[in-house]
Amino acid sequence: MSVPQPTVRFLRIDGVDHDPEAQGAFAADRGFAYGDGVFRTLRLRGGRIAGWARHARKLVADCAAIGLAAPDGARIERDLADLGAAWPECVARITVTAGSGPRGYRRAEHTPLRIMVQAAAPPDWPERFAAEGVRMHRCALRLAWQPALAGVKHLNRLEQVLARREWDDPEVPEGLTFDGDGLAVCGTMSNLFVVEGDVLVTPELTRCGVAGVQRERVIEWARRSGRACVVEAVPAARLGAASALLLSNSVIGVWWVNRFDGRDYQRPRWFDELQHALLDERL
């Protein structure tokens, strides 16, 4: 099996020459060149990751969705264990790319995946966000329908970057995005749950959006605790009629929205229970 060699020969970054032999693999990385890869963002608490098994499965599923082989799970677990020992409270990111290959959209055969594990400090969101709820921006940018990529947490995230540029108020940590039909899809970095009476509703993500692991865990929590949770289309009008809106991702856990689009929303009476359940590694 011959591994194709990256073909970068001249490499200058910000006016400084770099050795293509040493740095060319990164410059030729298909994740960098085309966003050809997927990633996971994880919160380490005490060096451990709640719901790791789901993250591992999702990573493999997302790779498969864009035609990549499964990454070496044992290696990633070793990397995360070493990270957890060195830095027990952090936010980790696992990036899996199609590796370094020749120029062009065509993936060369036999190119090994690239697996990058990196970590940063947890975000410094005010404590009150979790306790008192958060305000949410209504994004004007409409998410494009691309069923071939819907649900996948891939590296093509310009829509989220553009949506996140629409507001700049530190008291508003998230914005909700809609599709071209006016259906609610996702927060820029989180999944949405709409609470109608005692029923949780979360948008179906078959045309756009990212289906996060934390969303999966909230759905599973609802199932285990005997609450109805449905996955279906959520037109904008439905948000106005809801009693509560929740946002989930693996870093924030879950937030409740106290104000959105000129309306006040309530904190569900079972909010603390859900928040606590999401810390349970076995969920």
Next chain:
Amino acid sequence: MSVPQPTVRFLRIDGVDHDPEAQGAFAADRGFAYGDGVFRTLRLRGGRIAGWARHARKLVADCAAIGLAAPDGARIERDLADLGAAWPECVARITVTAGSGPRGYRRAEHTPLRIMVQAAAPPDWPERFAAEGVRMHRCALRLAWQPALAGVKHLNRLEQVLARREWDDPEVPEGLTFDGDGLAVCGTMSNLFVVEGDVLVTPELTRCGVAGVQRERVIEWARRSGRACVVEAVPAARLGAASALLLSNSVIGVWWVNRFDGRDYQRPRWFDELQHALLDERL
């Protein structure tokens, strides 16, 4: 003006620890993390680039389209001049990203752009492609409509990567992609011109697709040589009625399609004239 520091502290790539101080800027690059940037691909011939002024303008316009400042054009020209002196016959890539910032979709203020200039050997396409025409695959993948990004050559290119995976015949160097309405948009790496009698028609790219510099130059060549060239919607049926199909990009120049979707196409009688004109730096 304080420049935000990248916050990567642990960095392991393919099982090997890297120094976050030395390599963290790259790992935290928003181009790598989210595809938050744009690029240009250029063919150097004798160290020079045909249509450079257009590329420079397009780079600035694409940056503006995703909310980035204009990159330092003088620096890029210096980089390209040095590259041209060192390697007169190559394919250069200029990548401009939103730089290295903290984790998250939000761009930090005062983050300098990253400008990367790299080069690879020209592709080894057979000489006969230009002379005898090429076969073209009909891609099944439908391009998503995203007017906010349409026309821009940004780093989110997974659609092209997926489309390029649909076939693997070295005799078929390109595939044509359509949108959800069945309108022809682009080749995976090139722009399309449909020849109807003596009129050139190229798809409008207001909802998806990349508006390449070579497309701009073909349009300008048509104008200067007194040929009609219109930019409008091109339904699939229109391709079957055309006498010729052309593909343009800055590396191939222009190709004519000899076979697509079960039909044979002709080489336009003015093909050599166009091909020659595109080598003219002043076009």
